[in-house]
Amino acid sequence: MLHGPGELFVEEVAEPEGEVVVAVEAATACATDVKCLRYGHIILGPYPARFGHETVGRREDSGERVLVGDSVACGSCPPCGAGRPQLCDRMTWVVGGFAERIAAPAAALHAVPAGLAAAGAAMAEPLAAAVHAVARAGAPAGADAAVLGGGTMGLMLARLLVLEGCDVTLADRHPERRAQARAFGARGVEQLGRHELVLEAVGRPQAWRAAIAAATPGATVVLVGGCPSGSDVTLPAAPLHYAELDVRGAFHHDRAEVDRALALLAGGAVDWRALAGETVGLDGLRDGLLRPAAGEARKLVIDPRV
Ligand SMILES: [Zn+2]
Numbered sequence: 453m454l455h456g457p458g459e460l461f462v463e464e465v466a467e468p469e470g471e472v473v474v475a476v477e478a479a480t481a482c483a484t485d486v487k488c489l490r491y492g493h494i495i496l497g498p499y500p501a502r503f504g505h506e507t508v509g510r511r512e513d514s515g516e517r518v519l520v521g522d523s524v525a526c527g528s529c530p531p532c533g534a535g536r537p538q539l540c541d542r543m544t545w546v547v548g549g550f551a552e553r554i555a556a557p558a559a560a561l562h563a564v565p566a567g568l569a570a571a572g573a574a575m576a577e578p579l580a581a582a583v584h585a586v587a588r589a590g591a592p593a594g595a596d597a598a599v600l601g602g603g604t605m606g607l608m609l610a611r612l613l614v615l616e617g618c619d620v621t622l623a624d625r626h627p628e629r630r631a632q633a634r635a636f637g638a639r640g641v642e643q644l645g646r647h648e649l650v651l652e653a654v655g656r657p658q659a660w661r662a663a664i665a666a667a668t669p670g671a672t673v674v675l676v677g678g679c680p681s682g683s684d685v686t687l688p689a690a691p692l693h694y695a696e697l698d699v700r701g702a703f704h705h706d707r708a709e710v711d712r713a714l715a716l717l718a719g720g721a722v723d724w725r726a727l728a729g730e731t732v733g734l735d736g737l738r739d740g741l742l743r744p745a746a747g748e749a750r751k752l753v754i755d756p757r758v
């Protein structure tokens with residue numbers, strides 16, 4: 453339970469109430485969870501708040517293994533009506549995966565393909581966001597595509613672009629992450645040259661500028677990493693205008709993208725084991741989230757049963 457920024461405690465709490473109760477088998481963590489812990493986040497309810505949004509477990513009613521999707525769109529607001537439910541005006545966020553049990557609306561659940569381990573299935577949430585970002589990029593096969601940032605999101609983007617038939621270069625200053633990119637079929641470099649498609653996966657103003665600087669005339673730039681809330685980003689006017697850059701945001705995912713991500717993980721097209729890090733119990737969550745990232749990019753796995 454989060455009691456305020458930085459205040460995380462493992463506590464016995466009342467049983468969660470909702471349409472379906474799921475006994476958690478694995479919840480993976482990402483930078484959003486670190487933000488939740490350190491600063492609070494828009495997806496959190498009022499304190500004391502539960503968090504964790506990449507969650508897989510077993511339905512207590514039917515025993516079925518499910519991914520607990522982290523959002524349910526309303527289906528009736530203007531963005532939902534326009535076929536963009538990831539931008540829903542009245543999104544219901546479903547968080548609380550860092551727990552023994554989580555309650556969720558049935559509409560948030562996805563069946564987990566047989567044979568896919570819980571930690572792998574939990575990664576369908578971030579992978580779905582990568583699937584969405586690649587769809588936003590509209591990458592044609594053979595495109596010269598670049599990814600800026602070799603965290604787990606950058607690596608997922610690189611892998612998906614490789615699967616789309618692109619020629620993919622990933623830039624990261626950590627040699628271990630460049631090696632991970634190579635294992636996914638991409639080129640690993642310290643700094644990007646110039647590319648016809650650039651996906652930014654860092655989430656800092658200077659990285660957004662670097663993504664623009666790495667774009668060839670007429671290129672598409674997709675901003676996948678969210679900058680800290682309240683950020684203003686200054687971008688150079690000349691390439692936006694004279695080089696006719698298409699600069700697009702990519703945020704979140706829809707239900708079909710989550711199912712696509714589950715299928716990619718189950719079929720082995722995206723090797724989740726290459727992105728899985730240490731498994732800890734709830735008692736290890738705080739230290740795991742606050743540990744500085746170094747070396748390879750791997751996701752912390754929380755298993756409340758250990
Ligand atoms: Zn996440």
Ligand SMILES: [Zn+2]
Nearest residue numbers: 526529532540
């Ligand atoms: Zn809506």
